[in-house]
Amino acid sequence: MTQTSIGEEKVELDEPPSAMVEDVKGIYIDPEQSSYEEIAGIVPNKDDSQMLCSTFRSWLIGISLTVLATIVSQYFRHGEKVYEIPSVLLWLLAFLLGKILMKCLPQKNFQIRRWNLSLNSEIFTIKEHVVICMMIRVATSYIYTNDIVVVHQTDFNQKTSYGLGLFFIISSQLMGYEIAELDSTGLKDLWSHMES
Numbered sequence: 001m002t003q004t005s006i007g008e009e010k011v012e013l014d015e016p017p018s019a020m021v022e023d024v025k026g027i028y029i030d031p032e033q034s035s036y037e038e039i040a041g042i043v044p045n046k047d048d049s050q051m052l053c054s055t056f057r058s059w060l061i062g063i064s065l066t067v068l069a070t071i072v073s074q075y076f077r078h079g080e081k082v083y084e085i086p087s088v089l090l091w092l093l094a095f096l097l098g099k100i101l102m103k104c105l106p107q108k109n110f111q112i113r114r115w116n117l118s119l120n121s122e123i124f125t126i127k128e129h130v131v132i133c134m135m136i137r138v139a140t141s142y143i144y145t146n147d148i149v150v151v152h153q154t155d156f157n158q159k160t161s162y163g164l165g166l167f168f169i170i171s172s173q174l175m176g177y178e179i180a181e182l183d184s185t186g187l188k189d190l191w192s193h194m195e196s
Contacts, residue, residue, distance in 0.1 A: 043126070053127035056119050057105065061097050062135035065090050069139040077142070078150060087133075087140040094132040098124035145172040 069085055076083035105120035149165040152158055 055121045058128040062132040066135045066139040090136045
């Protein structure tokens with residue numbers, strides 16, 4: 001028996017503290033598993049390749065909510081009161097619509113050339129919901145180059161053609177995505193060198 005003191009209290013241990021540390025060293029902790037039990041119970045850390053993500057239902061809901069969010073956020077952005085639809089609300093609405101369409105859409109399959117397509121692919125999966133949430137997230141983020149076009153027209157009284165404004169906004173967005181891709185490629189290379 002070993003005696004050790006914690007504060008003013010003396011505690012008797014069956015083993016010396018160094019033996020306890022050796023016991024803990026043998027425990028393997030999976031680094032990919034979530035440390036929160038709630039998340040680990042709902043979202044698996046292994047990919048199920050049989051689960052569908054790019055379905056008619058996910059594209060219908062995703063594009064519909066993307067158009068709605070974009071119109072509302074861009075139209076009401078320049079008024080006295082700014083109205084926005086929070087993306088979390090749209091995520092919840094997407095989940096609800098996915099469950100409704102799962103029950104309402106027919107199970108009919110049709111073929112276009114060599115592809116066999118279905119309107120309803122049975123259950124609404126978490127991958128479909130993630131695809132929809134990514135579409136909504138991109139749509140609800142504000143496009144700052146839009147302000148340049150608006151200020152150019154309102155403050156400087158210079159008309160910008162619709163095509164020029166559209167291509168200016170799209171080109172700035174694509175440059176942002178390209179910079180993100182270049183950065184991720186560099187990070188992947190850096191990460192692979194750190195592992196070896």
